[in-house]
Amino acid sequence: MPLYLNDEQTMLRDTTKEFVAEHAPVSHLRSLRDADDPTGFSRDLWKQFAEMGFTGILVGEDHGGMGLGHVEAGVVLEEIGRNLSPSPFLATAVAAVEALKGSAQANAWLPRIVAGDTVAALAIDEGPKHRSSIAMKAERAGNGFRLSGTKQFVAHGHVADLLIVAARTSGRADDEGGVTMFAVPRDAAGLSATPERLTDASLAARLTFDGVMVDADAVIGEVDAGRDPLNRLLRAGRTGAAAELIGVGGGAMDMTIGYLKQRKQFGVPIGGFQALQHRAAHLYSEMEVARAAVLKAQQLLDAGSDAADEAVSVAKAMSGMATTLSVQEAVQMHGGIGMTDEYDVGFYMKRARVLAEMFGDIGFHADRLARNAGY
DSSP: OOSSOOHHHHHHHHHHHHHHHHHSOHHHHHHHHHTTOSSSSOHHHHHHHHHTTGGGSSSOGGGTSOOOOHHHHHHHHHHHHHHTOOOSHIIIIIIIHHHHTTSTTHHHHHHHHHTTOOOEEEEOOOSSSOOSOOOOEEEEETTEEEEEEEEEEEETTTTOSEEEEEEESSSOTTOSSSEEEEEEETTOTTEEEEEEEOTTSOEEEEEEEEEEEEEGGGEESOTTBTHHHHHHHHHHHHHHHHHHHHHHHHHHHHHHHHHHHHOEETTEEGGGSHHHHHHHHHHHHHHHHHHHHHHHHHHHHHHTOTTHHHHHHHHHHHHHHHHHHHHHHHHHHHGGGGGSTTSSHHHHHHHHHHHHHTTOOHHHHHHHHHHHTTO
16 A cells, blocks of 8 residues: 555645634634633534534445545544644544444434534543553443443543443453443433643543443443444544644644744854754654554554554554654744744644543553564
8 A cells, every 4th residue: 555645635635734724723722722712622613624524534425424534534633733723523523433333323423423513522541541441330220221430531521412431341440351332422410521621722521420321222332342342443543643643743843844944043044054954854754754654554444454453553652752753843943932822832742742642652552562562
């Protein structure tokens, strides 16, 4: 598979780039932050995403979607990252859609996601770091289940219409089996959310499930066999987060290169200084290698390859490293202005930090790759 976009994907990239830059630039994020917006994103913008067809990229045509793949979803996510656009696209139109595919809930929720009428949140993590252990209980009660426990770092969890929840129906917290996935409406009795502002000004919630009752139809997949939809969700989310990270790193790099061309010292642009040229060339190389790793992971996911899981971890780790380098170099090469809130560089650094933690950080995926290789 060639590591470049085909003609149709390039057209999608050009369309997305123009749309996001016009309707959701960095200034949009700044205005939401300065207004202390309680939602964390614009519902009107989400509807516009739907009108453009973005929300249905991964949804099959039988549910009103476009039936495209992770490469196309990554094209949209990269532009979201480049513009730091606050959006539930990653959680809703990518991760949640993958979890719902082929489930009994698909008919109810996928058309609503395509229409931009539904925002989904992922209630997966329970501790301060992304881990595979799941302790939240789902006990049989009547014709359904009673959910009890807490979840953390649930992006948009306080305003989402749908929660994709991982809970334990048997076994211990660290067991691979015994996990069941549920589709839980946000207005379920006994469910409470405490939103908290993250470092990048986005909002994530701590969710408490105090005996939340759901019927058997809420189960995604099979009881005790939830690892399959959960792993689909995680692979999609990790690859999507990697694509968005590439956009964040690319946006920061573009700002830096532009500054090197404009800022003058001793009467010449500082981009003419060899030391800065070397650093800029190194940054460009690292970003291109990471972008290739992300595209390979997307292609393998679309092909249903057995090698996709490993490629996803490589992509998430490499995009995290390259984007961290990009935002750090942006601050360094901008000098003092790069540290000010009036300039956009800091927004890129903060978003990169949050995305790097989402679905597992660099260390998590490096360790995962090492363990899978037998180390």
